[in-house]
Amino acid sequence: MRIVFMGTPPFAAAILQALVGRHEVAAVFTRPDxxxxxxxxxxxxxxxxxxxxHGIPVLQPRTLRDGEALSALRDLAPEAICVAxxxxxxxxxxxxxxxxxxxxxxxxxxxxWRGAAPIERAILAGDDELGVCIMRMETGLDTGPFCLESRVPALGRTAEQLAGLLAAEGAGLLLSALDALAKGDLSWQAQDESLVTYADKLVKGELDVAADDGAERFARKVRASxxxxxARLVIEGRQVTVEDAVVADEAACALVEDLAPGQARFAAKRLVLRCAQGAVEVRGLRPQGRSSMDARAFCAGIQQVKGRVLSWQSIR
Incomplete structure (x- = not known):
């Protein structure tokens, strides 16, 4: 089938790679550099x-609402447009x-999770299961009927990990849908409007963590980041991006049971932060202007760090 593909991030690139060789990709539309x-x-x-x-022509219009983009699409004469x-x-x-x-x-x-950030919103909401589906597009925001779907357990995975899994699943679904479409054998199911939720685009600073976040909320922000x-914070006056954190287990919680929210301790080779509810063990982080490192390497740069009470707070 002759296709025009539209997409931008790695999630979409993985799907494009699956289409190449199976279908004629006449051109790709993507966001400007x-x-x-x-x-x-x-x-x-x-x-x-x-x-x-793959030698596929690339178009990068700033809008699809002018005559130039529409004219280009007409000249390409796709049988279907695939979007990711x-x-x-x-x-x-x-x-x-x-x-x-x-x-x-x-x-x-x-x-x-209709909208721009479905994976991140699912993580932040604590969904046990995520998924991907093939939807027939309408003028509304993700309102069209769907034909195929696949489910993936969250299992504490990060947004990046889930995006990779869902891209692979989605690519397979799209190929199946196109095969069925060519045979005239594709059935569509309307969405249940009573079950709609929206995945609003993340705003700047939304995933920064603070002492009044509970441990589970803290860990979800890190996984969605x-x-x-x-997911940024300040510890001992140093701004860091937290890259790996988990809700503290019983042994880690015991290390900070005497502390207040906004305090932390490095002990037993573990960096544990006390939260409003529970505690979080930070395993990986990146200090501002530096490379990623584990918690032990970061704490090695703090004077007399072992056992003493450290402070941490939001960057705001």
Whole structure:
């Protein structure tokens, strides 16, 4: 089938890779080059890099609402448009263009978590199970019917880990959906509007942790975090990004049972932070301006650290 693919992050790039060789990918639409991660230089999206690797033409319009983008799509004459985490709204003119419609690989079990950040919101909500589905796109926000879905247990995984798993699952679902679509054998199921929840885009600083966060909330923020939305705090006056943290077990909790929220202790080779409810063991972190390290390496730079009471707080 002749396809135009639209997507931006690594999640989408993995799906594009699966399409190549199975279908004719006429072109790829992705977001314009942007500053990504901690650098200041413009960088291409993961989807652009994957497309160029395979010699696929790349278009990077700033909007799909002008005549230029629509004209380009008409010239490409796709039978279907496949979308995965593109980050741009498709107007009605685009949705109506391909004969076989527009299919979206959405990283949630719709109608739960419609919107821009389904994986992160599922982690923050403590969902035991996440998923991915194939949805037929409409003008509403993730309102269309779906045909196939796959489920993945959370198991304490990070957003990055879950995105990789869901991308692999989603790629398989999309290939199955396209095969069925070509045979005219694809059935769609309407979403139950009574079960809708929304995955609002994360805002700057939302995943920063504070002493009034409970231990479970703290750990969820860390698992949901990324380079663009880090889980930051200040410990002993030093700003750090927490990269690996778990709810403290019984032995770790015993190390800080005499402390108040906002205090911490490094003992028995473990860095344990007291929270409003419970405690968290920080295992990996990155001090501002430095590389990632484990808790022992970080604490080695704090004078007389062993056993004494440390302080920690939100960066705000």
């Amino acid at each position: 942007a500053v990504r991660g901690r650098g200041s230089a413009l960088a291409p999206s993961a989807v652009k890099e994957a497309a160029l690797e 985490a593109y980050g741009m709204i498709l107007p009605a003119d685009v949705l109506e263009l391909p004969a076989q419609g527009c299919l979206n690989v959405h990283a949630s079990l719709l109608p739960r 990324s380079a663009g939305h880090p």
